[in-house]
Amino acid sequence: MVQNWSVFVSVSSFLLLLLLSKFILRKTRQHKSLPPSPPSYPIIGHLHLIKEPVHRVLQQLSYKYGPIFALQFGSCPILVISSPTAVEECFTKYDIIFANRPHLLFFKHINYNSTTIGSAPYGPHWRNLRGFTTLEIFSPTKLNTxxxxxxxxxxxxxxxxxxxxxxxxxxxxxxxxxxxxxxxxxxxxxxxxxxxxxxxxxxxxxxxxxxxxxxxxxxxxxxxxxxxxxxxx
Known part of the structure; x- marks a missing residue:
């Protein structure tokens, strides 16, 4: 029994170290191209910083790290932008880059595995849905109907x-x-x-x-x- 427990602890420690090393290496590779970011914890990233009300927390962080800063929510990279000029560029000049949506469990189970127009990633399927809704729902003829x-x-x-x-x-x-x-x-x-x-x-x-x-x-x-x-x- 003791021997089995020792093996379990050893394997768990090895897997944890492997996961931590991959996390650190990824952070090191991305550090040069990322905006400023507050100190983070392994695995959870900056999740410990998020408290209610969230918008107040992000506002305080923007005062310290500038109008554009990066956060890491577990395995999800987050870009926080509070500059109106930068936001305008994201929706005009770089709109294709920011057009995708995260793959959330909610979208998987409620939105037919992220295939609806509000959850589908940018691509041919989403463009077909947009064209269909534009013609069949939001066109002047349909709205007048x-x-x-x-x-x-x-x-x-x-x-x-x-x-x-x-x-x-x-x-x-x-x-x-x-x-x-x-x-x-x-x-x-x-x-x-x-x-x-x-x-x-x-x-x-x-x-x-x-x-x-x-x-x-x-x-x-x-x-x-x-x-x-x-x-x-």
Whole structure:
């Protein structure tokens, strides 16, 4: 038993040292071409620096390391840019370089293995999707076809707001109403029926749809440790 434990510790130590050496060598090779970067830890990189609120942390780091600096979130290299001029260049002069998206577990399981227009990497498949959506969804002809749907949904929203303020001044929460307006317009264009509001056709189906949408948004807004540390996948 003791001998087996010694072998396990030895093998684990060797693998850890091998992983650390590869990490250090990669950092050394990339150091000359990378922007300034704060000190990092092996394996986790700069993940220990990220705390809530994240934008405040990045702002403090930009004060110290400049408007362009590099971070390493586990195995994922991160480039942080706070200069408007540099951001403009990224979206114009170097837009092809920054067009790709990270391969996240969320995209794999929710977005059909990163094959949707919002998750697919830049390439022939993404260009085909963009061309299809431009012609079949966002073209003036298609948008005019669905004009009546937008008018009906906006009219329904106005009626709902009027019912709250018919007697006297009333305070209403607009964020959820505008979200429901957008979702109903999209779903009526795609599926032919809405899933939000008091005029839904199938309440049970609508309830399930709203629950799924809520779960998708919750997962999409959360960071999965496996995206930065592959062994945790």
């Amino acid at each position: 669905f004009l009546s749907i937008r008018q009906e949904e906006i009219r329904s929203l106005v009626k709902n707001l009027y019912s709250y303020s018919q007697q006297s001044f009333a305070k209403v929460e607009m964020k959820s109403r505008l979200s429901e307006l957008s979702f109903n317009i999209i779903m009526r264009m795609v599926a032919g029926k809405g899933y939000f509001g008091a005029e839904v056709e199938d309440y049970e189906e609508s309830r399930v749809f709203r629950r799924v949408i809520g779960e998708v948004f919750a997962l999409g807004g959360a960071s999965n440790p496996g995206d930065f540390l592959p062994p945790l996948q």
